[in-house]
Amino acid sequence: MSEKLTDQFKQISQLLKGCGKIMIASHENPDPDAVASVLALHYFFKKKKIESFPYLPDSPPKHLSFLPGFFDIKTLPYSSPDLVFCLDYGDFKRLRIPEQLFKKDSTNIITIDHHLQGDQRGTVKVVEPESSSTAEIIYQWLLYQKFEIDPQVASCILAGIFSDSGGFRHVSTNSATFRTVSHLLSKGVSLDKIVRSTLAFHPAENDSATAKAWGMVLDRTKLDKKTGLAYSWITSQEMRNFEIKTGDFDGLTNLIAAGSPICLGLFLVENRPAEIKGSLRSEPLGGIDVAKTAKALGGGGHSYAAGFQQKGSTEEVLKKVLNLLK
Numbered sequence: 424m425s426e427k428l429t430d431q432f433k434q435i436s437q438l439l440k441g442c443g444k445i446m447i448a449s450h451e452n453p454d455p456d457a458v459a460s461v462l463a464l465h466y467f468f469k470k471k472k473i474e475s476f477p478y479l480p481d482s483p484p485k486h487l488s489f490l491p492g493f494f495d496i497k498t499l500p501y502s503s504p505d506l507v508f509c510l511d512y513g514d515f516k517r518l519r520i521p522e523q524l525f526k527k528d529s530t531n532i533i534t535i536d537h538h539l540q541g542d543q544r545g546t547v548k549v550v551e552p553e554s555s556s557t558a559e560i561i562y563q564w565l566l567y568q569k570f571e572i573d574p575q576v577a578s579c580i581l582a583g584i585f586s587d588s589g590g591f592r593h594v595s596t597n598s599a600t601f602r603t604v605s606h607l608l609s610k611g612v613s614l615d616k617i618v619r620s621t622l623a624f625h626p627a628e629n630d631s632a633t634a635k636a637w638g639m640v641l642d643r644t645k646l647d648k649k650t651g652l653a654y655s656w657i658t659s660q661e662m663r664n665f666e667i668k669t670g671d672f673d674g675l676t677n678l679i680a681a682g683s684p685i686c687l688g689l690f691l692v693e694n695r696p697a698e699i700k701g702s703l704r705s706e707p708l709g710g711i712d713v714a715k716t717a718k719a720l721g722g723g724g725h726s727y728a729a730g731f732q733q734k735g736s737t738e739e740v741l742k743k744v745l746n747l748l749k
Contacts, residue, residue, distance in 0.1 A: 558583025
């Protein structure tokens, strides 16, 4: 653990002294790393007998319900927290928390994140872009606290790491990540269960509506030969017809990217009419930094996994992405 990280963890420990009520928040349309990180920290505080309020602005994907504390998650923020842990958000607006809950000088905010770009706030900002995931940073915090890693919290941490590292394929995966995973597995966590419940999608183990939606999206995947971009989309009307949410598509962009000769993929989700959420994925072999494309569209992320939101039709947003990639 670096000296800088140790110093930041010391500061967090000082802020926790005498703290009565804590809200733990992460971003809209939460992915497994967001959900797992929130729940791992929530589990820690419960064990420490500290009142904890896990908050996500959108309902978490139902396939993550195996994680401990899943049903404690609220989709409305706590009205009067003493301290707010903001996790894995990149850009503060993605938390969708009313400004009145924060002090003007941000002294009641602690950020823990592995996204380098964006508007991040707090009296302590733990930002580790070389970490595979925010969950891996939470793991470091638990070690600093000399907290016993049991199978429950190990499941949360491993789910976050496995998903956000693209199944250990992204370049952020390093030797430290595998040492962490080895320790988590030694606690009796089933890697097979984590794989089946996070990144991988198994229609036989999920509802038929979600399976049909995945099939439709993959079937309509197209390739732009000029840029090498493989892309697909789903409309808000189709989302309503299938009765599914954005979180039910976690991992799908990786499959779309597999249809590109340079592993470059885009998935456009119309959450509401003319409101598009875009997810971009790439791999080192393609030499494309998708974070730059996402940032140009008001989003952010990593070089090989990024996202953005745009107003307009699917066709209009796709055209913007293609123009940026050319």
